[in-house]
Structure formats: C-alpha cells, structure tokens
Amino acid sequence: MIEVHRVSKVFSVGPVKVPALREVSFRVSKGEFVVLSGASGAGKTTLLRLLYRDDLPSEGDIEVLGHDLVPMRRSQVAPLRRSIGVVFQDAKLLPIRTVYENVAFVLRVLGAPRREITARVFDALRVVGLSSRAQAYPAQLSQGEAQRAALARAIVRRPPLLLADEPTGNLDDAMAAEIIDVLKDIGAGGTTIVLATHQARLARALHRRMITLDGGRVVKDEG
Amino acid sequence: MAISAIVLITLSLAALGGFWLVSSNLGRAVAQWRDRVRIVVYLKREPPAPEAVLGRVRAIPGVSGVTYIAKADALRALKQVLGKDASVVDQLPANPLPASLEVTPSAAAATPEGARDLLGRLAALPEADEVAGSADWIERLSQWQRLLTTIGLGVGAVLSVAAILTVTTATTLILHARRHETEIMRLVGAPESTIRLPLLLQGMMQGLAGAVLALIALMIGYSLVAPRLEPLVSLTLGIPDLMFFTPVGILTLLGAGTLLGGLGGWLARAGREP
C-alpha cells in the first residue's frame, strides 16, 4: 500500500536549508492502521504531504497504491489523489460553503452524478456524526465539528487510503476519543489509515502500530 | 467578467476590423480599375482597312480586346462630353481628332512591367503615332492598400497582445480569488480540465463579447461614414458604394475575439504544483 524508502526532505528557506525528514523508511500494508507520532516540527505533515504527492522528496523513493511517486508524470497526480482521502491539518474547509456543500464539493468536481451526491454526503456525515450540522457554515462549527466535517470530506469517496493529519487537533480528550472511534470504524471497514498526531498519550492509547518521528528521523516503529 | 479585458479586445478588433474594411474597399477599387485599364493608340491617319489593323493588334501578347475609333466617332464622343457647348466643335474647319485604337490589356499585362512591355509593342506598330495610358497609378493605389493592411495588422497585433495579457491578468485574479477552491480541487484530484475549462470558457466569452462590441462599433461607424463618403469615393475611386464585412468576415472577427479571449484564459497560471 505504502512503501517509503530512505526518504529525505530538505526545505530551502532562502540560503537556509531546513532538513524536515532524514532517511525515513517504512511500509504500510493494506488495511493497516498506523499512527505517526512525534513532537511538533518532527516532520509528520511533511511526510504525509509527500504521500499524496503535494511535494517531492529531496532523496529516496515513495510508492503509494502501486504508483511510483518520484518519477510520476504530472498528469498522473490527479488519479492518485482520487484514491487518497486527506484530512488536512488546517482542515481547509471553504468558509462560504456549508458543511454539506463542502463535502459535496469533492463529489461535484470529480463529476459524480447529481442523484448520488446527496445520499453519499449524508452517508459520510452520518459516519462522523455530523448529520444535524449539514447546513452550518464552518465559522459556526466547534473545533471538533470542523474536524469531523473535514473527515467527512476525506471519506466521502470511500478511498482505500486515508491520511489524517492531526484530526484531533486541539480537542479535549473526550472529543478526541470520539474522532478516534470514528477513525477506528472506518479502519474496520478495510480502509488503510495513517494518522498523524503530536499527542503522545492519545497515540499510545490507540494500541496500534506507532511510527515515531523525532527531528525528521524514525526513532521508533512498534506495535 | 473583466471590463478592461473586454474593452481591450473591443479596441483591438475594432482597429483590425477598421483597417480591414478600408483595405478591402481599396482592394475592390484596385480590382475594378485593373479591369478598366485602357491603352489608347493614336493613329497617324485613318487606316483604309481598320479590320486588318485590329487583327494584327489582337495578335499582340497582353492584349485582351481592342476597338477602333474613327475620327468621326471621336468627334461625336467629344460633342457628347461638351454637351451644350458642343457647338464650339462645329466652328472647327476640320476634324482635329485622330483615329485611335482602344486596347484592353489582359490581366497579365496590368502589372507595371507587363504594361510597359505592352506599351512598347503597341508603339512599334507602323500605324501608331502616339501611345497613351499606364497602370502606374493603379500600382500606387495597390501599394497604399498593402501599406494600410500592414499598418492594420501591426496595430491589431500590438492591441491583440495587450488584450491577451489583460484577459490573462483578469483570469489570474479570478484564480486568486478562488484559490482555496482550486487548491481543494487539486488536492482531491480533480482533473486539470475541470479546474481550467471554466476559466477558458470565461476567457472565450470575454473575447466574444469584445468582438460583438467591436462589430457594433464598426457597424455604427460604417453607417455614419459610408453615406457621406460614398459620393466622394465613387468620384475618385470609381466604386459605387463602400462595402461592410461579408458574413464570412463577421464570423472571422467573432472567431478572432473568441480565440484571443480563450488564449488569455488558457495562459493564466496560478498556484504551485511540484
């Protein structure tokens, strides 16, 4: 499903080189639920962005869903991304659209038939427990609701791979637990999940395989 | 819709179209005059057998037709031109006008060089006294036409580039305003065509709108200017009226506008993609 081989990423900020990932290697098999943990700045978001080819590694190879991402042609990027659901760390909800419209937007731009859209959007909202807030605007949502809306958008196409970047953000434990339960349900349905979080306690409580990053290096891979 | 983009497309197409109109009407005049060129060969004396001379002239290369005008015919024509003053002619002791041949050159002989050769051959006729007529000024007219076309294309090209850039800028602004949506679209794997096609269409609509406005402006200009200019034009250039665009011309102009706008929309780039 995912194969990361000796991947390094260096950002150039003017003359300054910022190493974000160093020689990262791991594999994720189909159906696995992997937690990517590490302190703030450890490189979690950078790694996830490489997986949906929002950026290219400075060195190393990445294979996702059978695609070799480094030599990938630009025209192949869109088809890859259609098979990956992403919950972005900054949610990226469109502020002038309701929750329903935000989720439906993905289906619409990918050309889903109009009849299917409503049913599938409500399906996704039901899974994350947000059906009653469908007509709310992002500004009217609590943080937990916003995260769930972002999650609904990521899963509405039922992708085989789900990348969730801090979906529990700054939520309190109870709220975070709710989202984790939703993710576990989705994982139980066969979706491969990579969940990035800086909340070490939450990561441990998941009892799943945990890859720990520190300063861009994999320091632990266990479970 | 970006007003500035539409205005610039209107301007560039109005300029292009305006020059095109002037140039195509001049072209009509040139073509008509090419048809009407006559070379007159004045004869030393009335030939006893005009038919024989006509036969020999017809055989000269570059001659498409020839008519014989006897001294009496010439005098009659002069009287007609003089109208009520024709009586002056009757005072003359003898008919002073020479007999002549009116030669119509073939198309090949209507060029400056062809005309010069033909004049030489006609002057070599033993009966010829003097040969008059030349196609030089027609050439000058057609040079004017070419110059106008060139200026028109030059001005049109500069304005077109400006128009394309304006559409590009306008489209980039739209892309910027919608950057969150476009970002999401890219991130969820929407095909590039889904993202760009609406912008392309919008550019094309702007171009089409500009072309329609340019056509309306030209039509108004034509309907104001043409009636005033036609008497003068028919006197100097010999064409009875000024022509507006043919349907094909109109379609070409609309197509050009759509193309300019579409190109501008297509060229707009925003956002990053590794």
Ligand SMILES: Nc1ncnc2c1ncn2[C@@H]1O[C@H](COP(=O)(O)OP(=O)(O)OP(=O)(O)O)[C@@H](O)[C@H]1O
């Ligand atoms: N686009 C970028 N340009 C320059 N440096 C960057 C860029 N993105 C990330 N970095 C740097 O790379 C390192 C890793 O950042 P990253 O966002 O991957 O960390 P993270 O583990 O996701 O942190 P957090 O838990 O705060 O989200 C940081 O030092 C960060 O400053």
Ligand SMILES: [Mg+2]
């Ligand atoms: Mg992060």
